[in-house]
Every structure is written in C-alpha cells, then in structure tokens.
Amino acid sequence: MDLDIAPLNGRLELLGELGGFWPVFMTKDPTAAFYYRHFDTLWPEFTLLALDRESGRPVAYAHSVPLSFSGDISAGLPEGGWDWAVRSAVHDRLTGTPPTIVSALEIMIRPDLRGGGLSGRMLTAMRENAARHGFTDLVAPVRPSGQFSETIDGYAWEAREDGLPVDPWLRVHVRAGGRIVNVAHCSMTIAGTLSQWREWTGLPFSASGQVEVPGALASVRCDVEQDYAVYVEPNVWVHHQL
Template sequence: MDIEIATVAARPEWGPMLGQLSGLWPEFMSQDPTAGLFFGYHVSTYPEYVLIAVDQATGQPVAKAHSVPISWEEDPADGMPDGGWDWVVRTSAYDRLSGTSPTIVSAIEIFVRPDLRRGGLSGRMLAAMRANAARLGFTDLVAPVRPSGKHEHPDVPIDEYVTWTRDDGLPHDPWLRVHVRAGGKIVNVAHTSMVIPGQLARWREWTGLPFDKTGQVHVPEALNPVHCDVDQDVAVYIEPNVWMHHRIG
C-alpha cells in the first residue's frame, strides 16, 4: 500500500479525517475523564504532534498517531510516573497553560484501521512518530504502552506479564515487541495509567454486562478486572500500561 504520512500541521485539510479513525475502541475505553484534556484540543493545540496516514490510491485515512510534548527533568531511562497515560495528558495540559517548556515527547495513541492490522503499519507509524519528534528537536520519546495481548490474561499481574518473552528474547506481547524492534526499551510499569470510574448503570451501558455483584468483573478487552461495589453503586477500572523509552538523538 502506497501511503503518505504527515502531521496535521503540514496537511490541515486531513484533520477532519481523524474522526474516521475514532469510535473503534471498546466503549469503556472512551470514558477516561482525563481524555478530554487532549482529544478536545488535539487538532488545534498539537497539530505538529498529530500524524495521519492516508492511502494514496483511495484518499482514505488508514492510521493515526497522537503525541504531546511534556516537561520531564530526569532521564526517562531511570523511570517514569506510575500515572502513565493520564499523567501525560494532565502534564501536557498544565505545561501548555503555564508556559512550561517541554523537554521530551510522549506518545498518546497509535491506531491502525482494524482491517489493516498485522501488516506492519503500526511499526511504520511508530517510526514516523520517532522521526517527527526528532525533527522537532527532541532526543527522547516515551510511551505509556497498552500491551495489546494483556486482555487475554486479565488475571495475570502486569508485573509478571511484562517479563514474558519469546524464544528469541523479544517480548511476548505484540505491541511491546513492535516498540523493542524499533529501538525502544521497557522502563517500568505504569500501574494506574488510566482510571475510569462510573456508576453501575453506566458500566452496564458501556459493556452490556449486569454489574450486579460486588467483586471483580471480567470485561472483554479490559487488561485487568473491573472493581465493582454494588453497595456504593460504582465500578472502577484501573488500567496498567508499560513505559517504553526511545532514545532518538
């Protein structure tokens, strides 16, 4: 497939097509209350950091990659905050409002159209994100990575899952493997990367599950069980991610 990858800053007419690559995650994943701090302003505020890939033959979008600049004074290789994805989004918003100069770039999302997955496009988007960060003058790219195979093992602790490797020494997890092949290194686990709370009625809407017993609820595509409390009428999903670090300078 002949594709062109560009930032929204370079091809602003492509910005509206980002919406064609939305709504394909499980419904509960779009309910993180922190997400609006980024996705409400990603085109207007971070156009240099939003990449979109378009099929030259059809003119249709096939993938996107979101990132943000953030301030971080320590070496990312020494460890990143446990708050992961939510921390990145909040930090980028705080830095923007306070005028704090960014020092590194963090990935937010790389999304490939479902019918085109497993064809190497995710690796191409990651390479484009690395190159874009370098073009903008940064030497470090980090990513709170959502391990794509973890949902198949929801009861396995993330600290154990992240140590699984194949015979060739590469990570067992496919998405972690893409990052390692691209030159990334696993830094640490972000145990509270996304926190998604909601009343039980909302969780029933999002998942179609009853949520009628206190305890852990296994939700399809969730990396960990969701904690349900019937007496308090609330359920909370706490998603772990894995910090990857790419030295690009």
C-alpha cells in the same frame, strides 16, 4: 501499501473516519478530554495521519504530545502513565513550561489492515516526527495487545527465545529501538455509576466484586452498595532514545 504520513493539518474529517474502534468504556477516561478536545489547536504537529495514496482514504493515525520531565527516564517513569502524560502536557502548556520529551498517546490502525506492519511504520513516523521537532526522547505508556493471565509486572518482561517481548505491541516498540523501563500500574482510571457501566459494556454489574470486561487489561471493581465501579488500567513505559 503506499502511504502519505504527515501532520494532521486540520484534516479532522479524515481523522474522524478512524473513530469508534475502541471499546466504549475506554473512551470514558475523564483525563482524555483535556487532550482530545484541544489537540488539534494546541499540538497539531504531533498528530500524524496516514493516507493510502491510491484511494486517498485514511488508514491510521498517531497521537503524541510534548511535555516536561526532569527526572532520569532510565530510573523509571510515573505510575500515572497515560493520564500523567496528558495532565503534564496540559499543565506545561498553561504555565509556559518548555517541553523536554514527547510521549506517545495512541496509534490506531484501521481494523481491516491490522497485522500487516502498519503499526511499526506509524511508530517510526512518530519517532521521526519527535526528532524533527528537536527532541531526543520519546516515551510511550504502551497498552499490551496480547492476552496475559499473570500480573503485568511479569508479562511486561516476558521474552521469546529470540529475546524480543512475548507481547506483540511491546515487540514492535523494542524492534524499533525502544527499551522497556517500568510498569505504570495506574496509567488510566475510569470510574462510573453502575448504570453507566451497564450502558458502556452491556454487562449487568449486579454484584460487588471483580467484573471481567471484554477489552480490559484488568478486572473492573464493582461496589453495588456505593453504586459505582472503577477500572484502573496498567500500561508499560517504553523509552525510545532518538
């Protein structure tokens, strides 16, 4: 497919055509509002939109954000993962702190085109975009795309015979030059009342304990007496040295 991959440049109506593909509960992270309500005005050059040149329709997008990090990336990145990246970027913008790295936030491929290598092309474009803006480090709180029954701490480093990760999405990152750094055990936190969770998932949430929710990487903790449930999602930090 012949693609035109370029910064968003105000084309929100085209970006909107690629919405609605995440499970509803995944859109309820309160930290996300700090980014998605303002990304087109605060960091428009860090959102890439891919158009099919033949049809002119959008097929993918990639969100990333610049932020300041003074630690040693190889020694480990924050447990807060995705939420930390968003909060840090907003804080740095408000305080005028110069960013030192770029964090990937999301790459979305239109469902009917998945599995054809577009995710790798968008990741490459994201890497090139960060380098074009003068950054030498891109980090990514990667959401594994494969199914795993063991803990994410073991799965993150599980490899095939060729040495590449078992997980398909981590494999794309490593093939592109990324290095797995550490697990972010509380990368995204989503809490809500039981009625909200019933609305988001269609599940009863009628008993306290662990609830398995389709599309979640970990079980949701339900407390009937307190009338709330909490989902804490783990991600895997990957470092791309540009």
